[in-house]
Amino acid sequence: MSKKQVSSFSHVPFPLRLIFIFLLTSLLSLAMSLYLNTNINRSLEQINTIYTSNNNLNTMTKTLNSLHDNILEYLEIKSTDSLNNYYYYEQQYRNLLSDLNNQTTDSTAGSMEKNIYNISQSYLDIADVAIEAKRARNTGKYRTAYNEATEYFNFLTSYIYSLNNQQFLTNSINYQSLEVSLRLIERMNTLVTIAMALFNIFLVIVMVNQITRPLLVLASASNQVAAGNFDVELPPVVSDDELGVVTRAFSKMVVSIQEYIEKVRSSMKAEKEAQERELLMETHLKEAQLRYYQAQINPHFLFNSLNAGAQMAMMEDAEKTYSFIQNMADFFRYSMKSLNTDVDLKEEIELVDNYVSIMNVRFSGDIHYEKSINCDITGVRVPCMIIQPVVENAISYGIRNISWEGKIFLEVLREDNEFLIHVRDNGIGISPERLSDIRNGKASHAPSDKNSNGVGLGNVQKRLNLYYNKENLFSIDSEGENKGTLVTIRIPAEEELYV
């Protein structure tokens, strides 16, 4: 079945199509019955006509007999009835004669008819003579005429009888051939019935196939979907009927389910990633804490000892010592905070202040520290211990071993949606090669120095990334060796608000 044929019925509703099949087969059967009936009727008509000629000749014989009887009766008793009958039958007979051939022909029946016709004319003439003679009471004449008429009558009877026989023979032969043809017609009728039944079966199969095929395709697709295969090939919509509607709805449903599944899958993936990130962050924190604990000898003990030292310095009026020890105590107190927590940016800056003052005591005030806060940093929350390691790094690697005066410059400013924290030094700087290595993560800048508090720049960078879930929040720049280093920390302002 071609697509074209399918589409020609595609707009027809389902029930109408079923009705159409039923009507079509019924009409075909009806047409066939009519055809067969016509065939049979025609055959019956032929049978009826086949012996018509015999019937006509029989009628002729009867009429002739009646006519002759009435002539005799009239001649015998001269009754009016018989005369009237004579005229009546004479007319009848003449009418019947008009159907006969009266031309000379070489066909046997034709020439016999002509003889009958002419003998009949002679008979009627002589009969008329007899009747007239009877009226004129010319006994001799009507007797002679009647005898002659009787002779003709006998000839006619014989002729009609013979013709009748001959016609009967011919008709019988015709009847035989008609009978054969009737039998053939009967057989043909049976065959036509079978052919029609076959055609109906074919039609029904084709149409049912046409109707059910999309249904089977749909059922197969449904089965696959039911089995969990949503990547099934969607059944094509070949019709605009109810099945088309169902198919379209099914396809839409499958597509929707696919989209929904995709959505769920991606959201699950995102969730999983978030969980992984959190887990990683925790790992880093734990790592930092571990290092921290390893690096410190019981900070509580140290902190309590420092507090005792500060009180002692105060009691001894050693102001500078008191201030130094107090700074140390504050520094360590801050350090004891969990790295897992977040703090105010302000606190972070204060920690840097403490650290730098401690370091200045250690290095005899060689470190020139300046800070510039050019924006409102109130409420800006940042991960704990992110600036101090940078400053420590600047002191340890930047300005410790330089021959000129070492300077550390801390600047906080706002740029669009970010707070920028710059830690700049004028130390030995970083060669471009090494800077590239650092950026690519090849060179370790993990603290190995015993002076370090244990938190490296890599740790700071990772914590920033994890905390804000963003990359490039930490950058190191240097114009070259002996040209200082600039470390920039970017704190997203929106995150600040969010937090």
Add this chain to the structure above:
Amino acid sequence: MEKKKKTNYLTVIAGLVLISLVCLVLYIVREYYAISSLQKQYTQTTEASGYKYHCAFITNSVTAFWDSTFEAAREEGIPENIYVEDFGKNLDLSYTTNELLKMATAARVDAIIMEANDDYSTTQLMNKAVDAGIAVSTIYRDNMNSERYSYTGVNNVTIGYDYGSLALKYADASDSNVMVILDSQEQDTESRLLVSGIGKALEEQRSDMKLDTMKLNNSNTFEVEESIRKYLKNHLNETDIVICTTLQQTQSISQIAVDMNYVGDFKIIGSYQNDSVLEYLSSGVISANIVIDAAQMGKRAVDNLAEYLEYGYTSDYSQVDVHTLEKEDAIRLLNARQAEAESETGKEAE
């Protein structure tokens, strides 16, 4: 997969149904043509030709001789626009010549060619037909008293003379008894003329020959054979030559001669011709035969009629040729017939 299977299954059924349907339709078309041709056969009527004149051919004899006469007459009539009807042949009852004559007159035919007789009633009827405007002529047997316009046939004296000559030809020196078997239907005049012709021929050469006649009733179909058998049984020694004037007599006497082992005891001079007569001739049972040219007779009768219808007159008497058939002729005819039959069989076989 399941779907594919289902589709294939349906397609196979549909295909099978379609193939059966096509075969069936082809068969039905064949049947239809068979029925059509049968019905055509039923409806078709033999083409009949029309004629200007209707001629009734009346004879009371039913023999091969008359069949060939009529057939020749019929064929001759076709180009002349005359339909020659074997009158009364299609009737289930058999009628006498007079009755047929009456019938033909009542049937208002244009012409009558009839085997007549000398009866007065026949003459009357013939005259009545002539009065009714019908052209009446006689054939083979005449009625000289009637008003018929022409007679086509043989001269009995001549034919008798031929019989006599043949008898003499085959007679041995010791043969002296000649028996002539006459047909009872033969009119006396005709019989007399025939016998006188024979007598004349015999007298011319053998005055010692004794001529005898026997009249057999031809109307009784079985009587001829019985009578001849009876006669031969009683008079075999007195019979040297037998002259038969009809076909039936010729056939009967030949059969009797063979059956009773009389062949050679007497000579047979026969009349007319058919297959069995030719066989008897070729085997020497019959010495010789007199054959009237039947076809010529029928033909001439129609020719005369055509002439009469056209011009209103024709020759009063038209003589028909008489042939003699002897052993050699019979063998030649039989051979020719056999060759013809063989070629026809060959054609049929082809």
